[in-house]
Amino acid sequence: MLVVAALTWPGPRTVVDQLTGSTRTEEGRPGASAAGLAALEHALRIGESLGGKVVAVTIGPSAAEEMLREAVAAGAGGALRVDADPTDDEAVARALLAAVAERHGTPDVVVFGDDSGDVPGFLAAITDTAQALGLLELTVEQGVLNGLRRLDKGRRERLAIPMPAVCSVEPVLRPRRAGLPAMLAARNTTIPVVKPVVPGWTVRAGTIRAYRPRARILPIPAADQARDRIVALTNAVSAGGSATVVTPPDAAAAADLLLDYLSRHGYLGDTT
Amino acid sequence: MAEHAGPGTRSAVVDTPPQREVDVVVVGAGPAGSAAALEVARAGHSVVLLERGPFPGSKNVYGGVVYGRVLDELVPRWWEQMPVQRWVTRRSTMIMTPTQALTVDFRTQAWGGPPYNGATAHRCDLDGWLAGLATEAGATLVPSTVATGLLRDASGAVVGVRTDRPDGDLTAKVVIACDGVNSFLAKEAGMFVGKPTGHVTLGVKETLRLPRNVIDERFGVTGQHGVDIEILGCTRGIPGGGFLYTNLDSVSVGVVVDPHGLAAKKVRPEELVAELKRHPAIEPLVRGGELLEYSAHLIPEGGYDTMPELVTDGFLVAGDAAAMCLAAGIWLEGVNFAIGAGMYAGRAAADALAAKDTSKSGLASYQRMVDESFVLGDHRKLRRVPGLVLGQRMQQEYPAVLCDLAQGLFQVDNPRPKPGLLKLIRRVLKWHGVKTRDVLSDALTGVRSFG
Numbered sequence: 066m067l068v069v070a071a072l073t074w075p076g077p078r079t080v081v082d083q084l085t086g087s088t089r090t091e092e093g094r095p096g097a098s099a100a101g102l103a104a105l106e107h108a109l110r111i112g113e114s115l116g117g118k119v120v121a122v123t124i125g126p127s128a129a130e131e132m133l134r135e136a137v138a139a140g141a142g143g144a145l146r147v148d149a150d151p152t153d154d155e156a157v158a159r160a161l162l163a164a165v166a167e168r169h170g171t172p173d174v175v176v177f178g179d180d181s182g183d184v185p186g187f188l189a190a191i192t193d194t195a196q197a198l199g200l201l202e203l204t205v206e207q208g209v210l211n212g213l214r215r216l217d218k219g220r221r222e223r224l225a226i227p228m229p230a231v232c233s234v235e236p237v238l239r240p241r242r243a244g245l246p247a248m249l250a251a252r253n254t255t256i257p258v259v260k261p262v263v264p265g266w267t268v269r270a271g272t273i274r275a276y277r278p279r280a281r282i283l284p285i286p287a288a289d290q291a292r293d294r295i296v297a298l299t300n301a302v303s304a305g306g307s308a309t310v311v312t313p314p315d316a317a318a319a320a321d322l323l324l325d326y327l328s329r330h331g332y333l334g335d336t337t
Numbered sequence: 338m339a340e341h342a343g344p345g346t347r348s349a350v351v352d353t354p355p356q357r358e359v360d361v362v363v364v365g366a367g368p369a370g371s372a373a374a375l376e377v378a379r380a381g382h383s384v385v386l387l388e389r390g391p392f393p394g395s396k397n398v399y400g401g402v403v404y405g406r407v408l409d410e411l412v413p414r415w416w417e418q419m420p421v422q423r424w425v426t427r428r429s430t431m432i433m434t435p436t437q438a439l440t441v442d443f444r445t446q447a448w449g450g451p452p453y454n455g456a457t458a459h460r461c462d463l464d465g466w467l468a469g470l471a472t473e474a475g476a477t478l479v480p481s482t483v484a485t486g487l488l489r490d491a492s493g494a495v496v497g498v499r500t501d502r503p504d505g506d507l508t509a510k511v512v513i514a515c516d517g518v519n520s521f522l523a524k525e526a527g528m529f530v531g532k533p534t535g536h537v538t539l540g541v542k543e544t545l546r547l548p549r550n551v552i553d554e555r556f557g558v559t560g561q562h563g564v565d566i567e568i569l570g571c572t573r574g575i576p577g578g579g580f581l582y583t584n585l586d587s588v589s590v591g592v593v594v595d596p597h598g599l600a601a602k603k604v605r606p607e608e609l610v611a612e613l614k615r616h617p618a619i620e621p622l623v624r625g626g627e628l629l630e631y632s633a634h635l636i637p638e639g640g641y642d643t644m645p646e647l648v649t650d651g652f653l654v655a656g657d658a659a660a661m662c663l664a665a666g667i668w669l670e671g672v673n674f675a676i677g678a679g680m681y682a683g684r685a686a687a688d689a690l691a692a693k694d695t696s697k698s699g700l701a702s703y704q705r706m707v708d709e710s711f712v713l714g715d716h717r718k719l720r721r722v723p724g725l726v727l728g729q730r731m732q733q734e735y736p737a738v739l740c741d742l743a744q745g746l747f748q749v750d751n752p753r754p755k756p757g758l759l760k761l762i763r764r765v766l767k768w769h770g771v772k773t774r775d776v777l778s779d780a781l782t783g784v785r786s787f788g
Contacts, residue, residue, distance in 0.1 A: 082627065095391075095392060243502065244502055245482070246504050248479050248482065249477060252479065
């Protein structure tokens, strides 16, 4: 059982002067956020309940190791700093996954703070695991992971979360205070650093250009007047127009209908 | 005599373990604590540096200039490493009334190059840098940890500290208290017994963001040169003063006042800062500044006579905890005294450890070193100055006298001829009800104090 507490390192932030509109970059406050600390505490409790190893992970510069040492002092069995500079949340998820897999194997539970953007969602999608995000509570009862999440109008939703799972938690849980001996021991702990090889963008963007439909060669309509030939070509004045009402039974059938339509009208080129 | 405020607990008495966990515990990672830890670590002893904030400098406030000359002994060519905002090349003393201001302005380019004189700095940067030097030398920094009390053995000697962490007792051969003004540890150790109370002032400060080029233009500086202005007469007669200094792309403006005076006049400190910012001599300098930070801190300005005992068995006191802050009119210094005292405390602890005698007599070299250095030398020499500077005449009457005297000197009242200087002085003193005898008495005190 491997439980990962994914802590967000507060990088530089952009500040906008409300009077002048000028922008500047300010360094974030060092250390884990309240949500990150809550994630660590949840991870430690899950690890204690399920008898697993808890690893604190962050993507950040060497200054982030301080935060990881405090996590080790609080009870994490290991820590890992990921030396990467991902450009988007999907890349963050891939970098985290690659680093953890390289050092510790596949995680069973990953807990984020709810200030982690779309990273938990991407991680769940990449690993094809369950996701339960924005949780107020995350507990283990009889070996099963349970979550409590806010709904509209003050309602709550209780979730039974299958493992492996990716969760994120709100900062409603205060982290435990590390003992002094653990703090002293952690000060000299060397934090392992992993520099994962992360695949680049999964979607490649080409050069931006105006849409130009593929030309189709049509037979010349039989009509004397040019206007009549254009009307025949465009079907512009027909009563029913070109609308087609379809009622596919499911999403896959709808997609097939769309593809067939586009193919028939030459938008997809030769697909054979 | 009123009692010093302090925790209601007594020191915990422990069975002294045969082996202490560390050689030295330094409480407080400010300039004094980091300098002490640096010296101990360099001497090859184990040292733990406890800091109550999440990082060094997170809890500290100061209102002026860091004079780094003392760092020559600790960090060669320190000016190449120290995180400085601006090197102070203009030093002004401003005396003001609500509508007047008389400024003595000094500028030297010599302070704008190595080996420099004073600098403005952000404390989180400065304290972090000093603590970083200590940890590089081998000290163990433990943040977010409060030393809540002392551990003593059966004989009463200090043998460690108790912290607010679980299993938080830490035994050591020497404890160096650098826990700042209102030091609970020094009080618990009985270092303030018999010392006068109530000699703290309250400093409040606003840091205002301004573009760097605007600061350069308004204050008449270029590059990384900066200005420090000390102000008298801006506190509605409440004992204290004001300050304004330049950072790289912000200015800091504030007041330092006697909290008893504030309470007696029912004035809130931020009102004084707002008033100072509106003053016609200050407003053009801070106009349009965006408020970045408001901070407040107590300052031990009582001087030499209010300092605690500095050494007892297994225990040393340094920095603000030992009231080592010089508020002597034209000299307003603290960080340099803290660094110096911390450095000597660290050396004394290392010497005592080497000699295997951490008793009061074994640590007595600390008292000797600070006695023979600027740390106590300056305080001893200027011991009467705080009373003079914070006195009623200096605070309430002399600013107006000096401003009116300057106005009388420079005002042209033709067709009347210019008045003689002595006549003008007598006239201004009479206007303000100040007796010549008192002026002469204060002048004599000043000459004796500054002499």
